[in-house]
Amino acid sequence: MTQEPIDQELDNDPQYRAAVIDLLAVLAVSELTAFERMAADSVLAPTFADKASMGELATTEFRHFTALRNRLVELGADPEIAMEPFRQTLEDFHMKTKPTDWLEGLMKAFVGDGIGLDFYREISSYVDPKTRELVCEVCDDLSQAAYVVERIRTAIEEDPKVAGRLALWGRRLVGEALSQAQRVAAERDALAALIIGGVDRPGADLAEIGRMLARLTDSHSRRMADLGLAA
Amino acid sequence: MTQEPIDQELDNDPQYRAAVIDLLAVLAVSELTAFERMAADSVLAPTFADKASMGELATTEFRHFTALRNRLVELGADPEIAMEPFRQTLEDFHMKTKPTDWLEGLMKAFVGDGIGLDFYREISSYVDPKTRELVCEVCDDLSQAAYVVERIRTAIEEDPKVAGRLALWGRRLVGEALSQAQRVAAERDALAALIIGGVDRPGADLAEIGRMLARLTDSHSRRMADLGLAA
Numbered sequence: 001m002t003q004e005p006i007d008q009e010l011d012n013d014p015q016y017r018a019a020v021i022d023l024l025a026v027l028a029v030s031e032l033t034a035f036e037r038m039a040a041d042s043v044l045a046p047t048f049a050d051k052a053s054m055g056e057l058a059t060t061e062f063r064h065f066t067a068l069r070n071r072l073v074e075l076g077a078d079p080e081i082a083m084e085p086f087r088q089t090l091e092d093f094h095m096k097t098k099p100t101d102w103l104e105g106l107m108k109a110f111v112g113d114g115i116g117l118d119f120y121r122e123i124s125s126y127v128d129p130k131t132r133e134l135v136c137e138v139c140d141d142l143s144q145a146a147y148v149v150e151r152i153r154t155a156i157e158e159d160p161k162v163a164g165r166l167a168l169w170g171r172r173l174v175g176e177a178l179s180q181a182q183r184v185a186a187e188r189d190a191l192a193a194l195i196i197g198g199v200d201r202p203g204a205d206l207a208e209i210g211r212m213l214a215r216l217t218d219s220h221s222r223r224m225a226d227l228g229l230a231a
Numbered sequence: 232m233t234q235e236p237i238d239q240e241l242d243n244d245p246q247y248r249a250a251v252i253d254l255l256a257v258l259a260v261s262e263l264t265a266f267e268r269m270a271a272d273s274v275l276a277p278t279f280a281d282k283a284s285m286g287e288l289a290t291t292e293f294r295h296f297t298a299l300r301n302r303l304v305e306l307g308a309d310p311e312i313a314m315e316p317f318r319q320t321l322e323d324f325h326m327k328t329k330p331t332d333w334l335e336g337l338m339k340a341f342v343g344d345g346i347g348l349d350f351y352r353e354i355s356s357y358v359d360p361k362t363r364e365l366v367c368e369v370c371d372d373l374s375q376a377a378y379v380v381e382r383i384r385t386a387i388e389e390d391p392k393v394a395g396r397l398a399l400w401g402r403r404l405v406g407e408a409l410s411q412a413q414r415v416a417a418e419r420d421a422l423a424a425l426i427i428g429g430v431d432r433p434g435a436d437l438a439e440i441g442r443m444l445a446r447l448t449d450s451h452s453r454r455m456a457d458l459g460l461a462a
Contacts, residue, residue, distance in 0.1 A: 032282055039270030039289060048314050051263055052300065058270060059290045069283065083279050 018190035020131050021075060025082035026184060026191070027120050027138060028068035032083075033090045034113060035061040041105035050102065053147050057109055064138040071134055085188065093180045097173055103155055103162065104169050110148040111223055112173040118219050119181060122212050126194045126203065152227045167229045174220055249421035251362050252306060256313035257415060257422070258351050258369060259299035263314075264321045265344060266292040272336035281333065284378050288340055295369040302365055317415065324411045328404055334386055334393065335400050341379040342454055343404040349450050350412060353443050357425050357434065383458045398460045405451055 038058035045051040072079045097112060099105035117139040124135035156163045185192045197203020204212065221231035269289035276282040303310045328343060330336035348370040355366035387394045416423045428434020435443065452462035 029279075032279070032286070035286060036270050036273050036282070039267050040274075042267050043271075048260075048263070048300075048311050048318075051267070052297070055263070055266060055293045055296070059293050062286045062290050065286070066283070069279075080279050087279075 019194040021077045022191040026086045029083045029086040029090050031061045031065040037094050044102040089180050096176050106148050111170050114223050115177050149226050250425040252308045253422040257317045260314045260317040260321050262292045262296040268325050275333040275336050320411050327407050342401050345454050346408050380457050
């Protein structure tokens with residue numbers, strides 16, 4: 001079997017290789033923990049149809065996890081070792097954002113996941129096409145989004161008081177997501193270097209990082225607006 | 232579209248139809264709640280490989296749930312209404328058998344699910360071939376069983392004290408499963424009539440019911456022995 005150019009590039013640049021593995025690993029842990037928590041939050045669902053929809057979302061996350069783990073193995077990484085550094089961060093995120101009811105669980109699946117996936121998609125523009133393709137595939141599968149939007153809008157129509165509480169909850173989700181992302185960036189040099197660049201590799205300048213943050217905030221506000229909520 | 236004979240039979244015998252719908256519905260709720268709890272129990276897993284295996288088990292249960300729900304719709308039943316009578320029973324089972332650690336979670340996936348599936352398989356011998364085929368398909372998919380057996384045997388080898396605790400846990404799982412099964416049989420006349428028979432339909436006599444219970448107990452003991460545990 002001939003090695004693909006990307007695999008050669010990974011061999012030739014250990015820091016770049018470490019960054020790609022970090023990216024795939026943090027995304028894999030995100031998907032796996034999202035799967036665990038969504039399935040657990042499905043217990044809060046008022047109807048079997050809601051449980052079924054949450055279950056679809058959760059099993060999709062698990063499929064993504066499997067694809068990411070397979071890619072790690074393909075690249076010669078030990079998934080266990082690659083994923084471990086991100087376990088605590090993701091567990092902390094979920095512990096600090098435990099939904100107290102079904103609507104909060106739905107919001108978390110849509111808004112919390114949304115900002116996370118946007119962030120990974122942004123980072124993917126700094127990696128090789130094959131890795132980018134996998135990351136985008138994993139990040140784009142929001143087939144149940146229409147269902148979540150409709151359920152939350154209906155709940156707000158039925159009881160407008162709900163809107164204030166959910167708007168606060170949305171802010172908390174984003175705040176926790178950003179604080180965990182900062183923690184990852186601070187601890188994982190290779191991943192941070194992917195964005196800000198290295199000796200031989202151009203990265204984003206400050207202006208570009210500013211624009212990236214603006215795009216993330218815009219997408220978040222758009223999602224909140226879709227739900228009929230203030231960001 | 233011509234109606235299949237089985238659908239005609241269901242139309243002609245309302246009690247039989249009710250029994251088939253009950254059987255598919257209780258199995259659907261079992262699979263759905265098993266999915267929710269296994270995914271939640273995956274949080275207890277010590278390694279990502281263990282999480283991945285538990286996740287495989289859980290997503291298989293969800294796929295079964297989807298197949299059963301689709302069949303309910305095909306038969307003209309409203310899945311929401313059909314499944315509701317079994318929700319509390321299954322929730323109670325899971326509440327009373329919450330694993331306190333990873334090994335108990337694994338045992339529950341293997342032993343608790345095992346006796347449940349054996350029971351559904353036994354009942355399926357009283358229904359039409361098409362329903363039976365679906366039930367058996369759903370009940371037979373224990374692809375991860377070898378993994379569970381190996382994990383538990385290793386844990387016992389590493390710390391023989393574990394065996395006593397897990398043997399007790401196995402007995403508790405079976406006790407709770409049987410007590411919930413009795414509750415379902417007591418509350419759902421149609422389902423009970425499927426086994427003991429109705430006016431125009433032969434059922435099992437007492438001797439056959441005794442043999443069925445013996446088969447269930449035997450299978451359970453065999454599973455416990457596979458794990459290296461006393462039943």
